[in-house]
Amino acid sequence: MPPASPDDSVSAPKIKTAAPRSYAPAASSEIKIHAKDVNVFYGDKQALFDVNIDIPAKSVTAFIGPSGCGKSTFLRCINRMNDTIPTAKVSGVIEIDGQDVNLKSVDPVVLRSRVGMVFQKPNPFPKTIFENVAYGPRIHGLATGKAELEAIVESSLKKAGLWNEVADRLHQPGTGLSGGQQQRLVIARAIAVGPEVILMDEPCSALDPIATARIEELIDELRSQFCIVIVTHSMAQAARVSQKTAFFHLGKLVESGSTEDMFTNPRDTRTQDYITGRFG
Amino acid sequence: MLIWLSLLFLALFSSVAFMLGRGRAVKTAGGVARVLHSLPGYYGTYAALWAGVPAALLLLLGAMFGGRVEDAMLQAQRPAVVRALAVDRQAVFFSDAQAIASGIAPSEIAYEGELKAALDIKVAEAQRVDALIRYSVLALAGVLALAGFLLAFPRLSADFRARNRVEGWVGGLLLTCSIAAVLTTVGILMSLVWESWRFFQTVSPISFLLGTEWNPQIAMRADQVAATGAFGAVPLFAGTFLIMLIAMAVAAPVGLYSAIYLSEYASRPVRATIKPLLEILAGVPTVVYGFFAALTVGPLFRAFFNGIGAAMAGGPFPGVADYLMQVQNQMALVAGVVMGIMLIPFVSSLSDDIINAVPQTLRDGSYAMGATKSETVKRVVLPAALPGIMAAMLLAVSRAVGETMIVTMAAGLQAKLTANPLDTVTTVTVQIVTLLTGDQEFDSAKTLSAFGLGLTLFVVTLGLNIIALRIVQKYREQYD
Incomplete structure (x- = not known):
């Protein structure tokens, strides 16, 4: 595969100024994910209570809240990752484009090819960089030939802003990359399947500030193509990258709305206490 | 029997050393244990280790190798009548002498004349040598125990680093155990190599490794x-x-x-x-x-x-x-x-x-x-x-x-x-x-x-x- 030309606009990330970033424009009105009365139980313990939220398409929605508040649990409901936990039980309705994901007729395998996920700790497979990105296209049979597969890998790596760094070592192990590069590699891996939604579960919590800034820029770039839902511990991060924010507390969705409103004018006192650092 | 008794006695002596050491440490601290560098038990353990371990090692060595030393001393001088015997008969002669000396039934060979006289001399010698080794080991162990205690005891004071010393002893014990395992492996390997070498002197390694019959x-x-x-x-x-x-x-x-x-x-x-x-x-x-x-x-x-x-x-x-x-x-x-x-x-x-x-x-x-x-x-x-x-x-x-x-x-x-x-x-x-x-x-x-x-x-x-x-x-x- 030829190395990317230096003037490749997609792969060259725009260096942003250090000036405080303005809040991104308001969320688009089109609803991608609609959740109604979602309850989740782990065995006898109830982890989520009657969560209702609409998540807009082509924008970034942030879930914030103290540890154990259920924000990751709710995220894992959207692509049915809770199915892998034997004791988990989910009730209520979660619709993506009007289709309930929890129906028996919905195959989680197909669902997850539409809803990609990025985890807290970078988890590249112990394979080469190329094989990591080609994994999804291979198992879903997206490419008919070697050339097509290579094209998918290249465009995914470019979208994830990693191409320039790895173009000359695609066949070295993905585990040899730095933490931030690994996280962008798994984002490229998720993009390669062509999802509509990307779920990110605290994607920067294991990264240093510079790698975090790089990922945040990437999230901002990806917003034009994907519906992104991000769980984060950092309120500053939520403020920087998201257009919509939802605050979870003790398994309940306390408040959700445009990020700007949430941080300047919270309606609930619990939200106010949390974002002003009084607890959590 | 004697060795078990002496080990028991040594254990008692060690316990006493523990008490004394602990007491002395507390006393030098003026009864305030907080002033001590280590917990009081470490001072006692330090004294007990010095009092008990070297002497116990000596007793064990004596039990393991005392018999060999006795054999060597007994067989150092062989009377002419004994030397006239075949090699394996000589070995029986000495084992009989030792058996009679310690009151065990000897072999059924009859000793007569000069040989009988030589046997009697050796029996007496065996008894002497046996007692000599036994009591010298005991005495030496007693001296070691006392010397160890007297060496350790005066050192015990409030700022003496007893814990570090005791941990050193424990480290030594752990090291000894792991070395024992390694040495055993080396020993097995050496015997394997040695006997194989003897074998390969009669059969060539090539015909051994490549022969099909x-x-x-x-x-x-x-x-x-x-x-x-x-x-x-x-x-x-x-x-x-x-x-x-x-x-x-x-x-x-x-x-x-x-x-x-x-x-x-x-x-x-x-x-x-x-x-x-x-x-x-x-x-x-x-x-x-x-x-x-x-x-x-x-x-x-x-x-x-x-x-x-x-x-x-x-x-x-x-x-x-x-x-x-x-x-x-x-x-x-x-x-x-x-x-x-x-x-x-x-x-x-x-x-x-x-x-x-x-x-x-x-x-x-x-x-x-x-x-x-x-x-x-x-x-x-x-x-x-x-x-x-x-x-x-x-x-x-x-x-x-x-x-x-x-x-x-x-x-x-x-x-x-x-x-x-x-x-x-x-x-x-x-x-x-x-x-x-x-x-x-x-x-x-x-x-x-x-x-x-x-x-x-x-x-x-x-x-x-x-x-x-x-x-x-x-x-x-x-x-x-």
Whole structure:
């Protein structure tokens, strides 16, 4: 595969100024994910209570809240990752484009090819960089030939802003990359399947500030193509990258709305206490 | 008896030293334990260690080597009448002298005249020497105990670092234990190498390693025919290899698949039932597998192949039919299959641990991509676990190569160079057993060849283990 030309606009990330970033424009009105009365139980313990939220398409929605508040649990409901936990039980309705994901007729395998996920700790497979990105296209049979597969890998790596760094070592192990590069590699891996939604579960919590800034820029770039839902511990991060924010507390969705409103004018006192650092 | 009494007494003395040491430390601190550098118990332990350990070591050394010293002292001077005796008779003379001296019944040889006089002198000398050694060891131990205590006791003061010293002693103890294990291994290896070297002086290593005929029977009398045996080890290693291959053909897929099932597919209650059952299989003694092979599997396989032979009789391959009808109970296949069954829990338990060590985040990552369970297992979990699984297989191979009991009972004793699993074969380990069981003189090529085989086998299994460890180390840092 030829190395990317230096003037490749997609792969060259725009260096942003250090000036405080303005809040991104308001969320688009089109609803991608609609959740109604979602309850989740782990065995006898109830982890989520009657969560209702609409998540807009082509924008970034942030879930914030103290540890154990259920924000990751709710995220894992959207692509049915809770199915892998034997004791988990989910009730209520979660619709993506009007289709309930929890129906028996919905195959989680197909669902997850539409809803990609990025985890807290970078988890590249112990394979080469190329094989990591080609994994999804291979198992879903997206490419008919070697050339097509290579094209998918290249465009995914470019979208994830990693191409320039790895173009000359695609066949070295993905585990040899730095933490931030690994996280962008798994984002490229998720993009390669062509999802509509990307779920990110605290994607920067294991990264240093510079790698975090790089990922945040990437999230901002990806917003034009994907519906992104991000769980984060950092309120500053939520403020920087998201257009919509939802605050979870003790398994309940306390408040959700445009990020700007949430941080300047919270309606609930619990939200106010949390974002002003009084607890959590 | 005396040594037990003295050890008991030493223990008492140590306890007293502990009390005194502890008391002195507390006293120097003016009764305030907080002022002490270490907890009061450490001061007591320090005093007790110095009082007890050197003396105890001396007592043990005395018990171990006192007899040797006594022998040497007694035999240093041999009267002319004794020297006139044959060498083995001299040994009996001295052992009789010692027996009479300590009041045990001597041999039935009658001593008369000058010999009787010499014996009486030696009996008296033996009693003297025995008492001398015994009491000097005791006295020396007493002095050591007292000196140790007197050395340690004055040192004890509030700022004396008793904890560090005691920890030094404990470190020394741990070091001694690990060195003991290493030294034992070195000792075994040295004896193996030494005896093999003696063997290779009579049989050249080349004819041993490359010879294809194994017939270690050596004539008892010089005038017997076939006075020199044949020591070509190739048939033995071929037999070992054949049985190992059959065993791994059984153990590798069954063990690996059961590990995959247990770690990836089984529900918790199923896993909780099957895993202990498999581990029971690992606890069955190999001799039980041996008679299972010889009495159950062997006749079963024989009946099976004889039946096929009978069915084929009159068919287009009369030679094959005749051969199958003559298959015996003992064959490589039986030993290999049963050994494979023995190795299943070994392979599955090791592989299960390795598969479980693959981080859950990798599985989550794969599932989140929309991979099915089988895709996740085949494309992510197994490749990640592969180095460890390879290492587990190599460990299983080295166990198969070293296994003796099953092969002795189920594979036969005849050294044949064959790749036919229905034939009787023999292995290296079986030959070592047959060469060394019973009364043997360790100076003929026949018995010494066992050491040659043992050394070669040791090198092979050591090589396998080293390769296995290397593989594990090389790929260990891969996930993380």
